[in-house]
Amino acid sequence: MKIGTWNVTSLIGKQFELIEEAKKYQLDILGISSTKRKGQGTLALNNGWQLFYSGVDPSTHAQAGVAILLNPLLADAVLEWKPINERVALIRRQLKATILTIIQVYAPNIEADYMAFLDTVLIAMESIPMKDFILFLGDFNTHVGNDSQTWNGVIGPNDDQDLNNQDRCLLDFCATSGLSIVNTFFQHKNIHKYTWYKTGGSMAQRSLIDFVIVSQNLRRAVTDVHVKRRAELSTDHHLVVCILEISSNHPIRKIKSKKIIRIRWEALADEEARRKFAKEVDQRYSQLPSKETDIELEWFLCRTALMEAAAETCRTKQIGFQHGQKKTAWWNEEVRKAISEKKTAYCQWIQRQTPENWQNYRQLQDNAKKLVAEAKSKSWEDFGHQLEYNHYAANKLFWQTIRRLRKGGQKSTRSVKDSSGRLLIREEDILNRWKEYFADLYNSPSEKHTKSSELRLNESDESNDISLAEVTTAIKSLKAGKAAGVDEMRPETLKSLTSGDIRWLTRICQVVWKTGKAPADWQTGIVVPIFKKGDQKECSSNRGITLLSLPGKLFARVIERRCREVVEPQIQEIQCGFRSGRGTMDQIFTLQ
Known part of the structure; x- marks a missing residue:
């Protein structure tokens, strides 16, 4: 596992560059100092990277700030994110055998404030369970010297001799807490050792002030700590990389980015595109056999024709987390x-x-x-x-x-907890947990289900046939921009059809009406959990939204209009709720 720490001077406008550098050096976790980002929270960045940040209050001047950037493969196993202030934050992540706690810091460079900073770090450390592996990252703004005999086990011999009162404070803290500053245990050339530099003037300056500090139970797992001086982010600090030999939950093999192909439905906003799309659908409809067949075949032919016509007219696009994709309009x-x-x-x-x-x-x-x-x-x-x-x-x-802008982005999480509170990370376990949760939620044993009576229709009565006008009216009432169901049909697709093309949908609705059987797509819903409040990893903190087939909704709307014509005259005048053209506001005015 590769873990880095970097003082970036400011993270504003550098997120995408930061991800490119993290990918370049194959980092799993990157601790960031001096972000100058206000507020606290999480941010979903490009390619699935997750940024956990902690800064000053939004009403104050931007200063200091710390953050932790997680690789997409690691973001789902986060157990706890605890932003403390603009200089200290910690995150706990589940490993195979234990838990790794990372504390990101940015120490003040004023000696009078240093002891208060270490007190805050100590309070954060005391809240961590004893069995956790503890890893400190960040800019400590101090030197630690090379007296490895006096500070045996705390530092190694590979640093300069510079030492002052502020430096001894950090050494005392590490010695008391059983921590080791592992930068100093590995011998490297100066260009791979010093983490800060200053150019200009008669003499260049450099020093080692960005440290990786580990607990005793993690020290043997550290195999190297060195500087990557070619990493560039308009800062006077170098990227520091630590290599740990510990088992993680994500697979060792490299996972390819998912490439999902979608039709550019937004192109149908253009009049010429709509005309061309309708013409393509009309040509395919003219080749359809006049005799009605099985409903699944009828729907398959219609859906395939619509999708092929849309792909040819609107073209396709690649979505999802792809290499090099930028989620911002200004990155050109x-x-x-x-x-x-x-x-x-x-x-x-x-x-x-x-x-x-x-x-x-x-x-x-x-x-x-x-x-x-x-x-x-x-x-x-x-x-x-x-x-x-x-x-x-x-x-x-x-x-x-x-x-x-208000939320600054929300961290999307895939990992969930099972009914006993255990964190699930494997994709198969996560899907089974969601299936179990929604099955229990929507199929409560206390609910009583009444047997539905079969409705027999007189197929010879042509007056009951679903008409072209009914389907056209239902299409016009659809709202644009709604999510598609399993068949990927969008409102824009149906609204772009001409009256001649709508005959195809009318034919399918008529087959469903006569046979009493609907296509499987119309009966299938995609349940999407939407986070409301509480713990994101608890299924109960989410509300399930079911995405249904729009052509199926279209047929239901036709039936609903027919039922309304029969039911409406039988409803009392005092009933205003759930009625077209009426509302509870009418009742309020009546009472007044």
Whole structure:
């Protein structure tokens, strides 16, 4: 397992660069210091990476801040996330045999505040169970010297001799708590040892102040700690990587990213695309046999025709967590190229630390910052333009953006707890747990089920046939933007059909009406758990939302309209709830 720590100076606008560096060095966990991010919470980033952050109160000036970045393969096994303040936060993760607790810190560089900082760290450490493996990461803003004889087991001989009162505070804390500063136990060249550097002036400066500190039960598992000086994130600190030989829950083999192909349904907003789509469907309908067949075959032919016509007209897109995908509007090719040039210039300066190479790097760094600022500004201008001119989707787009900005993103979790409270990580166990939970929830033994009587229809009575007008009215009443069911049919698909194409859906509805049998897709629902409040890993903290087939809903709406015509005259005038054109507001005015 590879674990890193890095003082990034500021994380604002650097999330995507940070993930690229973490992937480049194959990190499983990355502790981050000096994020300057306000508030506390979790953030779902690109490619499934999860960011757990802890900062100052949103009403104060941004300073300090710590965070922990988890690889997608590890994010689901988190047992506890405990943000303490802007300088200390801890996370506990389940391993195969035990639990690993990671404490990310960012120490103050003022000696008067250092003891209070260590007291906070000690309180956090005391809350951890004794059997846990404990790993401290972060910028401790101090030196520890190389007196390994006096501080036997706490430090090794591979550091400078510099030591002051603030440095002794950390050594005393580690000695009392049974901790080891493992950076100092491994001998490396200076370029792979020092974690901070300063250029400019008559003399360059460097020091070792970013540490990896472990508990005694974890010390033998550490095989190396060294600096990756080619990692670049516009900061004066180097990335520190620690290699642990401990068993984790995720498989050793590399898992390929899921590539899910979806149709670009949004293209149907264009009039020309809708016309072409309707024409393609009409051509396929003209080749359909006139004689009605089995309902499953009828539905298969219709669904296949609609999907093929949509794929040909709208084209397809690849979604899901893919390598290199960016979940932001401002990350464009120009920004990517500028950042790539900046990183290349940094590597050139690392190889030859001349004033010319340093000046070139700083120039490209400023240029990248400028392009990012311009791209972000243009992104917001485009957003305003969409709200102003696209009235069709403006309301939905507006509230999506408000929720994203207010919450800062929510961590999606896959792992859940079973009925006894044990954390489940394997995908098969997770699916079985959800199946068990919803089966118990929706099939309570206390519920009494009445036997349904079979409705016999007179098939010879053509006046009961479902008409083209009924299906057309039902399609017009569908709301756009709704999620699809198992058949992947969208409201935009049905709304793009012409009256001639709607005859195909009318034919299928008529077969269902006559035979009393509906396609399997219409009877299948996808249950999606939506987190409400409480522990995300508890099934009871989620509410199940069932996604049904839209053509199936269409048929149900036709039947509901027929039933309403019969039932409506029999309902008393005082009944206002669940009636079209009426509401409880009418009753309130009546009482007043």
